[in-house]
Amino acid sequence: xxxxxxxxxxxxxxxxxxxxxxxQESIKKKAGEGIEVKYVLDxxxxxxxxxxxxxxxxxxxxAGDPEVRIVVETMGGVESAYTFVxxxxxxxxxxxxxxxxxxxxxxxxxxAIAKEKGVNFLFEASVxxxxxxxxxxxxxxxxxxxxxxxxxxxxxxxxxxxxxxxHGLEFDAVLKDAQEKGYAEKDPSADxxxxxxxxxxxxLTSLVCGKQxxxxxxxxxxxxxxxxxxxxYAKKMGRSIKLLASSRRTQGGYxxxxxxxxxxxEHPLYHVSGVFNAVFVRxxxxxxxMYYGSGAGKLPTASAVVADMVDIARHLNRNVxxxxxxxxxxxxxxxxxRSAFFVRTPADKAAVDALFENAAYVEGVVDxxxxxxxxxxxxxxxxxxxxxxxxxSVIRCASAR
Amino acid sequence: xxxxxxxxxxxxxxxxxxxxxxxQESIKKKAGEGIEVKYVLDxxxxxxxxxxxxxxxxxxxxAGDPEVRIVVETMGGVESAYTFVxxxxxxxxxxxxxxxxxxxxxxxxxxAIAKEKGVNFLFEASVxxxxxxxxxxxxxxxxxxxxxxxxxxxxxxxxxxxxxxxHGLEFDAVLKDAQEKGYAEKDPSADxxxxxxxxxxxxLTSLVCGKQxxxxxxxxxxxxxxxxxxxxYAKKMGRSIKLLASSRRTQGGYxxxxxxxxxxxEHPLYHVSGVFNAVFVRxxxxxxxMYYGSGAGKLPTASAVVADMVDIARHLNRNVxxxxxxxxxxxxxxxxxRSAFFVRTPADKAAVDALFENAAYVEGVVDxxxxxxxxxxxxxxxxxxxxxxxxxSVIRCASAR
Numbered sequence: 192x193x194x195x196x197x198x199x200x201x202x203x204x205x206x207x208x209x210x211x212x213x214x215q216e217s218i219k220k221k222a223g224e225g226i227e228v229k230y231v232l233d234x235x236x237x238x239x240x241x242x243x244x245x246x247x248x249x250x251x252x253x254a255g256d257p258e259v260r261i262v263v264e265t266m267g268g269v270e271s272a273y274t275f276v277x278x279x280x281x282x283x284x285x286x287x288x289x290x291x292x293x294x295x296x297x298x299x300x301x302x303a304i305a306k307e308k309g310v311n312f313l314f315e316a317s318v319x320x321x322x323x324x325x326x327x328x329x330x331x332x333x334x335x336x337x338x339x340x341x342x343x344x345x346x347x348x349x350x351x352x353x354x355x356x357x358h359g360l361e362f363d364a365v366l367k368d369a370q371e372k373g374y375a376e377k378d379p380s381a382d383x384x385x386x387x388x389x390x391x392x393x394x395l396t397s398l399v400c401g402k403q404x405x406x407x408x409x410x411x412x413x414x415x416x417x418x419x420x421x422x423x424y425a426k427k428m429g430r431s432i433k434l435l436a437s438s439r440r441t442q443g444g445y446x447x448x449x450x451x452x453x454x455x456x457e458h459p460l461y462h463v464s465g466v467f468n469a470v471f472v473r474x475x476x477x478x479x480x481m482y483y484g485s486g487a488g489k490l491p492t493a494s495a496v497v498a499d500m501v502d503i504a505r506h507l508n509r510n511v512x513x514x515x516x517x518x519x520x521x522x523x524x525x526x527x528x529r530s531a532f533f534v535r536t537p538a539d540k541a542a543v544d545a546l547f548e549n550a551a552y553v554e555g556v557v558d559x560x561x562x563x564x565x566x567x568x569x570x571x572x573x574x575x576x577x578x579x580x581x582x583x584s585v586i587r588c589a590s591a592r
Numbered sequence: 593x594x595x596x597x598x599x600x601x602x603x604x605x606x607x608x609x610x611x612x613x614x615x616q617e618s619i620k621k622k623a624g625e626g627i628e629v630k631y632v633l634d635x636x637x638x639x640x641x642x643x644x645x646x647x648x649x650x651x652x653x654x655a656g657d658p659e660v661r662i663v664v665e666t667m668g669g670v671e672s673a674y675t676f677v678x679x680x681x682x683x684x685x686x687x688x689x690x691x692x693x694x695x696x697x698x699x700x701x702x703x704a705i706a707k708e709k710g711v712n713f714l715f716e717a718s719v720x721x722x723x724x725x726x727x728x729x730x731x732x733x734x735x736x737x738x739x740x741x742x743x744x745x746x747x748x749x750x751x752x753x754x755x756x757x758x759h760g761l762e763f764d765a766v767l768k769d770a771q772e773k774g775y776a777e778k779d780p781s782a783d784x785x786x787x788x789x790x791x792x793x794x795x796l797t798s799l800v801c802g803k804q805x806x807x808x809x810x811x812x813x814x815x816x817x818x819x820x821x822x823x824x825y826a827k828k829m830g831r832s833i834k835l836l837a838s839s840r841r842t843q844g845g846y847x848x849x850x851x852x853x854x855x856x857x858e859h860p861l862y863h864v865s866g867v868f869n870a871v872f873v874r875x876x877x878x879x880x881x882m883y884y885g886s887g888a889g890k891l892p893t894a895s896a897v898v899a900d901m902v903d904i905a906r907h908l909n910r911n912v913x914x915x916x917x918x919x920x921x922x923x924x925x926x927x928x929x930r931s932a933f934f935v936r937t938p939a940d941k942a943a944v945d946a947l948f949e950n951a952a953y954v955e956g957v958v959d960x961x962x963x964x965x966x967x968x969x970x971x972x973x974x975x976x977x978x979x980x981x982x983x984x985s986v987i988r989c990a991s992a993r
Contacts, residue, residue, distance in 0.1 A: 475615070498732055
């Protein structure tokens, strides 16, 4: 029996304990040995809970117990989680975490410590919940060079965009609805400002390029400016608006961006509705692929954590391949990134035509204004031209497949 | 440098050589060492080809060369492939194959030999082309018990169904088109009769249950009976018709089926068009997930083979976990499987209502007839009732999600 410890008995931590119990037998078969939770670290007590007598309050108990081989970190936040995880790795224990903030900020360092100690630091649950996107990058698409990763990586905002699109509602109304349903938090800024998706694409891009991509370097726009009128234009164009987190291999390196995008039905991500997440991956040999599933939630996230535990159980005495060095990856400058842009402006085609060649017009949606889609151009070029126009709204277009 | 041999220099075999060349550097990084093709086994010569001087005609040369660690089998067919692969495994070489016929028929036996010899027999490319569905089952969704796998596993038939749906064409016309485009073979029966999809779902189901599922035991219906009128009904119902290969965990074991299904837009497989493949997987912890990509083609399939080679390079001295014993899995009897059925019959509601409770009618598509969808019932029950009716067409309905 492999002994494990769970640090943080909240939604995900308790989900991990539950998943280990429900699938005890099949996990034993797949891991080669059963996995048993010996400790649960939490500030609280849980009287009456099956794990009540396993609760401890001092992480040093875990670090100091040679019997514990796998430690699960589901506390969230960076500071304590970092201290605890580091201590576990240094004590020679394997760690799996669902904590994207920790991974985005300290991933490279923790991976290096794990390598040095001959253990594993895994984090499948930190991006895309139950979607096995990290293992897909590290262990499945290994024959390819990955040219693009574009994801719907935040279920809250995808739910909101879906509601706006399907019911013609305004942003504030769908935010309230999402909060009432428990999909959005009281302070929803991490979701609606794109910060959550930004950390996730930073992690994925780091894995693709094998170097440290700092999430602070990624240009990030949220969905707060999207209106019911924008959605009307999208409908008229047969498209949808979604918050996409995207990175591409470019000639000089990598470029990354988080922003709302207009997306056409031909794109596999167009059909991803509600709280579901999905990741589109283009490989230079494979071509286009897509991975779809529950991006959050107690059990889907626990599924990913437990898959990490099984992987660890299969590699108790060796470090699994994972390339993410501390060397900083300098992303392509935002101004150099290229897109086609959808623009809303007062109805004055002469003004538009004077600035933008071959503008594709979308008319008759809002009185006295027109929409148009530009040709593909750099952010810098667009910004310069758009500054000469009265612009009511700008949304990038996801490239057609 | 790890030495490899490729047996069969056709479309896929040459794709493997090409992918290894294109991504030489990144593969070296991911595999820990470069991979070099030492031999190409084929009946033909390839003068002028970069591998011209590596061509051999006797597989014993490979089996007898201790330097060769990885052997790729991309010959196709069962007989020679089986003899050659067996010889390679017995000589202590790792093998990866793209050959679904070989894997469906001899998988369990070859896996057992590989285990005994401490090498690996991998076959990612045998199902779903570039979609990493086998690694997803074996290495990613390991925290789950898989309750359902339903796939669009044959690109030819999916292309044909898409064409019929989008252009209102008859079966014979789209078959001819598919043959002209090179998507369907001269003798298209393996695709259109569902035999190809059947072997693939047999492989996936064997991996899910860990036992031998004989493809001959899977009830298989092709798409040859689907007409333009059936598609009109589907449109009227807001659905599509797709050839699905599906297996489910049942109370007593597993049930599997290959047949055309009516599928609603809420199902993630509804939107999978053209030659693309996709696999829907439901886990008992994860919930619903879907994996989408190119199901065939030179490079996508090569991508999967090379991923196997990298996995092997990472596990040169150990057998990677893979459960598929020779013990036969007896599938649930076909008559006990449950579906809702769509039926076309001469317009006589009294006759239908006398047999089927709560029939949901679809009218006004074809003069003098009506369509209806039954409640969910067993195949046996449906067959008994349908025998009392004049039935023009029957299509099962994929369960709503």
